[in-house]
Each structure stands twice: as structure tokens, then as C-alpha cells.
Amino acid sequence: MTTNHILTVENLSTRFQTPDGEVEAVNNVNFHIDPGETLGVVGESGSGKTQIFLSLMGLLAKNGTSTGSVRYKDKEILNLRSRDLNKIRGVSMSMIFQDPMTSLNPFLKISRQMTEVLVEHRGMSEADALKRAVAMLDRVGISGAAQRVHMYPHEFSGGMRQRVMIAMALLCDPEVLIADEPTTALDVTVQAQILDLLRDLQKDFNTATVMITHDLGVVAGLCDRVMVMYGGRVVETGTVRDIFYDSHHPYTEGLLKSMPRIDRANEDSMFAIPGQPPNLQNLPTGCAYQERCGYVMDRCCVERPLLKDFGDGRASACFREDGQ
């Protein structure tokens, strides 16, 4: 089949071996992304968002294994040897992490960290690589980039470090940019700057972007399509309008209702989803959301709802309205 998907993920499952048994962090996940598109991935902490993308970038922890298929264009990349993966990773596909310090080396100047990949993968000279690094820092709004490129990570503020990370991720003009909660640790003022930056970059370079976040406000402003995760599984997908104005899954509905809104005067008490997020180590039989769901039926506790496709990229995993 020929498509113009830049990334196609099929039946991706990721398990971790732990002393207490196996944890299925990602369970049979399917999605794709096209050039110029922004996919939002939302869900509570521990729902598997990060592990999906660490799996496909070959960055899983040692006790983790993945099965399924991940294709970059037509090339299968899941479980590729590092040597082969390195031709894609950080070059055609880049990832920005929530905590910039996890991917910046505190002991190396930014200049060194940025030029390395260019020299190695693009065969640039040191001088040209430095020029490109400075241009990229400039592009992400770091003033005085020519001087600052020679600074160490700790000499930047949190917002600036996050920009440095974005600049690094963009050095090789990636076709896919994966941003894992890139603004969660930042102030709203700086978050707004970074989101503007991502929007502009996408316009300029037609990058396919994955935005992992738990902030539905960020998704509303930035994303074209949304994938909602719960307990390691995708429970709903759709366009941003589908998800916000006509959600099918009770969890999506609950998430939306429990978001406080700055543009509304307050009602008496906030809507709260009762209970706790599920423990992946012992998921209940049936639907993982059953203990917190307002619509739970007998069937939900014995049988697991499958993700049902409604066409046009719309899908939901719930017995309630899919007639399963």
C-alpha cells in the first residue's frame, strides 16, 4: 500500500520485566502521521505516552522490549541496530524531552553538543556546523546566539534550555519531531513562546510533529489530530474538533470536564473523575476505566472493549455507544 505517511506504527506493544512481574506499558498501539501534521498524545502520567516514542526511537530502558512494527516512510525501524538507527535518530526523527537536562550534557558547551551531529551526519566542517548551530539558536529566539553558543547548559534559564533543545532537535531538518511535554516545566508565559515557535517552525519546514502533553489547552491550540491514552492503550482518536466537541469515550469526556477553565466564571465545585489512574501491574479484567466510569455496565467488567473504527480516523474503545 502506498501512503504518504511519514511514520506508521502498527500493533506496537512494549513490556518491561520487573522483579514484581511483567508490566505492559504500551499495548497494541496503532497510528500514523503525515508531513506537516501535528498529532497530540494525551493521557495521565503512566498511561504509556513516553514509552511509545522511546520504543520507536530505540531508547527503551534495558528491561524493556517492543513488538509490532514501526515504519519510517517504507523502512521498518523497530528494534533496528543502533548503528542503523543512528542514521535516522536525531537526523530524520528527533525527540525533545520534558526535562532538557536529561539530553543536554552538563559538562559540554552547547556549541560542542550542537556541532557534533552535523559533523558526523552531514559531513559539515566544524566552522560550517557552528554557523548552522548559531543560526538555529537564533531561529528559536535566543538573542546573542553567537556568544551564547559557547555557554554551558546550566548558564541558561529553563525556558532557554528548552529552546536550545528544540534548536538541537531541528539541526538536521527532521521530518518528524516528537515533543514530550516540552512545556510542562515552564511558566505559561514561556510556554506560549515555545508553542508559537513550534507552530512557526511547522509552517516553515512542514515538519510532522507529535505533541505529548497532559494539557488539553495545549492540544486545543496546536494539534490537528488527537490520540487519548489510558492504561497503556489508545482509548480514543479523532480530529481535534471530534475530540473537543464530540468525544465518544467516557474518559475523554471526563478529562475535558475536569479541566479548569480560565475563560469561565466558576461553578460551585469542579467536576472530578473519581478514583485513581490504573496500576499497569494489575489491570482489571475488562475495561481499564471501569472503576472510574459513570457509565459502567456489567459487560465492562468481564470483557475488554476493542478500539472500534468509525472511519475518518475516528475510533473509540467503549461498549457504550459502539454497539459492540
Next chain:
Amino acid sequence: MTVMTAPDKRDNAPILSVRDLKVHFPIPGKGLFAKDRPLKAVDGVNFDLFPGETLGVVGESGCGKSTLGRAILQLIAPSGGQVAWLGKNIVGIPHRDMQPLRRDFQIIFQDPLACLNPRMTIGEIIAEPLVTHKPELGKDEIKTRVKRMMARVGLLPQMINRYPHEFSGGQCQRIGIARAMILEPKLIVCDEPVSALDVSIQAQIVNLLQELQREFDLSLIFISHDLSIVRHICHRIMVLYLGNVMELADRDSIYAAPRHPYTKALISAVPIPDPEIERNKERIVLTGDLPSPLSPPSGCVFRTRCPFAQEKCATDVPKIDRVSETQEVACHFHDNI
């Protein structure tokens, strides 16, 4: 001095009056014989807090929110100004006089697990303030009260002998709240109490705090960088920038008609979970980061990022003006912007 409150709370005497409160941290100067430089984390804050009222304190990271909260509770010694608790100044009073007052005010923190002693059972953690402040109570009475409080905050009383690491983030925050509430205090400083929690759990904790407030006529100081939650839970809101109050107003005024450019920028930067609204709203985008608090800008501290700054802003410090019954603003040009 103009200090105001939400209209319905104003009849009572304030429980807390803060006047010109300052916290300056001495930072060693560079060079062997250089003098210490003051880092003005809180630089002249005024407000009153009334029984049953929630004051929100907002602003970017490093603007002095936590320092203010701690200085009010005398967990940090203020460098200047007064804090009056029920009409009596508590700044600089002897430890022996302070101790009995401590049972009236408590604090809860952002990272619930990190502030709970991992070697104590949650029963011991919740009971600790009782043991300290009410040593006359018997063991059984303490246990009864702890169990009652656990049930009240939504923890199963039979979990009394478990350890903190066995609980989720939201449950740990409930433990923190139970511990803070066990002495039935009059004031709780909540320092980012829900920031580390998942959206679905945040609402549970906010609702719990609101219920407890109604039940016990609690006053709350709610420190947060999430202006959406603040809109929900607070009666009045104080906006801080580099240790200075930019705006102090009741909730409806500040969200419907913010008067300070910084408040406007903060509010407009909060994403709204509605694609249509979020993509079409007007925004004031601030450039750059917070300046170093060691060398704050002259005149108006906000001027280096203010889209409306003029010459006067670099030379004159704006004083806080009362623009209505319920709103005070520190900006030279609040009438024109």
C-alpha cells in the same frame, strides 16, 4: 494604605494583616572583600486575609510566592515589615510565644511524597502535630482523631499503618492535607498543592480543600502558577513579579478586567481547552525571561518585558493605586492601557 477583600468577607476583622513585608536574602558578592548583595525575594507586600477567605498568589517561577508564604508563617525570618495574626504582630516574637500560635497555621507543599517522612506510617505522620501540640491527649483519642480525619479527606482509615511510598501522588496529598487539618488550624498556606498531580486528581483535591474551607471556616493562601485553578478556588488574587505586587483584586475583577499589563499577559498566555476559542483569542506575548532578581530593573520592575513601557517607567517606581472597591494596580499607565 488601601487593602481590600472580597465584599462578603469584609465585615469580619482580618485574621491576618501583612504590612510592607520584606524578605531579602544576602548573596555573597564576587571577590574576597565584596559586600553581600541583597536578593529581594519579597519586597514590600501588603494585604489582609479574612476568615473563610482564599487568597491566590500567582506569578512566574522565582517571583517570590513560596518565600512570601514561608515568611508569613515565620518559617523564614522577614527582613522587614509586619505580620499581624488576629491583630498581634508575630514578626520577631520569641520562640516560646510563637509555639502555641503554630497550631493555628499550617502549610502543604507541591511534592506530596517528598515531604512525608518515608520511615513513618501515615498514622504517625498525621498524628505528629497532635502529639506535639496536644501532649495531654491519650493514645486512643489521638488514634480516633487521626482515623476520623483520614476518612474526612478520603483515605481509608484501615490504611493507618501503611507507609507513604505505598500511596499515589493524589493520596499523598490527602495525607498532607490530613496532617495539616488535624489541629483544625485557621489558616493553611497551600504551596502549589496540585501542580504535581494529574488533571483528573487535581479536581478531587481542589474540591476537598473547598469543602474543608466551608466546614471549618478556614482561610487559605493558595500559591499556584496555574491561573485556571486559581480562578476556580480563590476569592482574591495577588499577582507578584520579582517580589513586588503588581495587582491585587477580587477574582471577578481580575479575570474579567485585568488592569496590569503583567496580569493581562499571564491570563492571555493560559491555553484554553477549546480549539475554536484558543486559536482565535487575543494574546499579549511577553518576550524574554524574568530578569535576575539580584539586579532588578529600576523604576517599574516589569518594564523590561512590558509592551507598554515608557520613559517614566525606568525612573519612577509605580505605587499601588486603588482603581475600584475591589482592585489595586501598580502601573503608571493603568488608566490608558
